[in-house]
Amino acid sequence: MRKQVILSKQETSASEHVAKKSPVTKGQITDNRPSSVFQKKQIETMSLKPDTKESGFGQSSASPVQMVRAAPGMVTGITHLVKINGKSIYRGTETIQLEHGQVVIVDTDQRLRSRRGPNQEHFRAEDHQRGTHIYRWFRVIRIGERDVAPGTFIREDAFTFHLPHEEPERLHPNTAPSLDTQPGADPIEHHRTPEARSLDRLARGHWIPMLNTIRQSEQPPHIAMTVLGNRVHAMGNTGERPIPADWDAARRFGELMGSDTHLGRGDEQRRKRAKLRNKLVAHARGQYHPTGVTDPHTMNAIGHAIARPDHIHWGNSADPRKMHGEMHLQETILGGLHRRDIRLPRTRIQQQHISGVMLDCMFCHWAHAIFNQVIGRHHGVEITTGGTHSGIPNEWQAPQWLYQNDRAWAMFKAKLAAERIDATADDHGMVRLRKKASTKGMGLPQHGSDSEDEHFR
Numbered sequence: 001m002r003k004q005v006i007l008s009k010q011e012t013s014a015s016e017h018v019a020k021k022s023p024v025t026k027g028q029i030t031d032n033r034p035s036s037v038f039q040k041k042q043i044e045t046m047s048l049k050p051d052t053k054e055s056g057f058g059q060s061s062a063s064p065v066q067m068v069r070a071a072p073g074m075v076t077g078i079t080h081l082v083k084i085n086g087k088s089i090y091r092g093t094e095t096i097q098l099e100h101g102q103v104v105i106v107d108t109d110q111r112l113r114s115r116r117g118p119n120q121e122h123f124r125a126e127d128h129q130r131g132t133h134i135y136r137w138f139r140v141i142r143i144g145e146r147d148v149a150p151g152t153f154i155r156e157d158a159f160t161f162h163l164p165h166e167e168p169e170r171l172h173p174n175t176a177p178s179l180d181t182q183p184g185a186d187p188i189e190h191h192r193t194p195e196a197r198s199l200d201r202l203a204r205g206h207w208i209p210m211l212n213t214i215r216q217s218e219q220p221p222h223i224a225m226t227v228l229g230n231r232v233h234a235m236g237n238t239g240e241r242p243i244p245a246d247w248d249a250a251r252r253f254g255e256l257m258g259s260d261t262h263l264g265r266g267d268e269q270r271r272k273r274a275k276l277r278n279k280l281v282a283h284a285r286g287q288y289h290p291t292g293v294t295d296p297h298t299m300n301a302i303g304h305a306i307a308r309p310d311h312i313h314w315g316n317s318a319d320p321r322k323m324h325g326e327m328h329l330q331e332t333i334l335g336g337l338h339r340r341d342i343r344l345p346r347t348r349i350q351q352q353h354i355s356g357v358m359l360d361c362m363f364c365h366w367a368h369a370i371f372n373q374v375i376g377r378h379h380g381v382e383i384t385t386g387g388t389h390s391g392i393p394n395e396w397q398a399p400q401w402l403y404q405n406d407r408a409w410a411m412f413k414a415k416l417a418a419e420r421i422d423a424t425a426d427d428h429g430m431v432r433l434r435k436k437a438s439t440k441g442m443g444l445p446q447h448g449s450d451s452e453d454e455h456f457r
Ligand SMILES: [Zn+2]
Pocket: 324, 360, 361, 362, 363, 364, 365
C-alpha cells in the first residue's frame, strides 16, 4: 500500500531557497488501522493515476527523471493555493480557494522556502520587510482526483498529513461571528463541529444541576466554555444571577453523571438528559466517536474535563462587572496572547471555539467579530461560536480591551448607530438601552440539534 510514486520531474527548483531538510517524516503514511478506509482509498487513487509512471518514463521525458514522493494531506481551515511567478512564490498569484477537509496530493520532494506567509492581504508589507524565507511551501500535484496547473503550491501549515477517517466533504470548521449580523432576526445557529458539540454538552452538564437546585429567579442564565491548552475554562455571567460563590461544580456534575438526581421531571426531559449523560460518560471512557473529529487534542481535553471536573478552570463568579460569560472568556483568551515577534513566522489563523448553554446575544456576537478583526488576525486566532439568538440585552458590559481600544470601540459604536439601536455607551464600556428591549430571542435554547449520526463504539 505504501509504495512511492515516481513521476518525471516537471519543474526545476526556484530561486527561493529549496528546503534543505530531509523529506518530512510526517509525510509518510503510518496509520494502517483498518478504519482508515479513506486514507487507503486516497493512496490507491494515487497509484492508479495515469500520470504516475513507476518506471519513471513520464510524458516530459526531456526533464531529468527524479523520484517524487506524492502524499495526501488534508486542508485545515480555508486557504488559497499560489501559482508561482517565475521563481517567486512571494510574487505569485493566489489561485484556487480550498476548504477545510479537502484533500491535496503534494509532492514532498518539491518544497520551497518563501517570504510569503499566511494572510497576505494583511501582511504582505510585513513579509517583505522581514525578507527572510521562513515559510515552507509544497508543490500540489492534485486536489482530490483533479490535476492542478504546474507550479501550484500550498503553504506547509495550511494542511496536515494526518487524515481523518471520514470523507472530507463531511468536515466543516466552526463558524466565526460576523459584524454583518443584524439584531432581532431569528436565531442564527452556526454549524458546530463534533468538538464544539461536545463542549456545549459539557457546559449543559454543568448547568442542569443548577436548574435543578437553585431557585428559578436566581438560576445562572449561562455557562460559557472554551479549551485552552489541555484545560477547559468555564465562566458564567457575572453581576446578575452569577454562579453562587459556594457552588461545588465538580460535586454537582458528579451527581448528574452518577445518579438520577438531576434528570428532572417528565419523560421527555428525563430522556434528553439521560442521553446527554450517556454521551458524556462514553466520552470520558474513550468510547464516544462522532464522525468528523479533526482535533483529537480538544476531544481529549473535554474527555478529561468530564472524568476530572475538578480540573476545570472556573473564572471568578464574584467579578462585580455585569458581564456575559463569553466576554469573560474572551478576556481569558486575550490574556494568553503575547506580543508577536514579527521576525518569527506568523501562525496562521486557528479557531478558538467558545461554547455555551445559550447562543451569544447580539452584542457578544459583534464583540467577537471585532475581536477577530482587530486582535485575532494579528495573533492567528479566530473566535468561533455556536451562533447568536440575535437578541439585545438591556445592559451589556464590554470587556476592557474593547472599550479601551479606540478602533474597536468605534467599530462597536458604529454598529449600534448603523442598526439604529438607541443606547448609551459610557467610558467604562457599559452599554445601556434607553428603552427596554423586548425579551424576544432572550429565552433559553433547546440545543437538541446533535446530529443523528453520532455514535458510540
Ligand atoms: Zn452576550
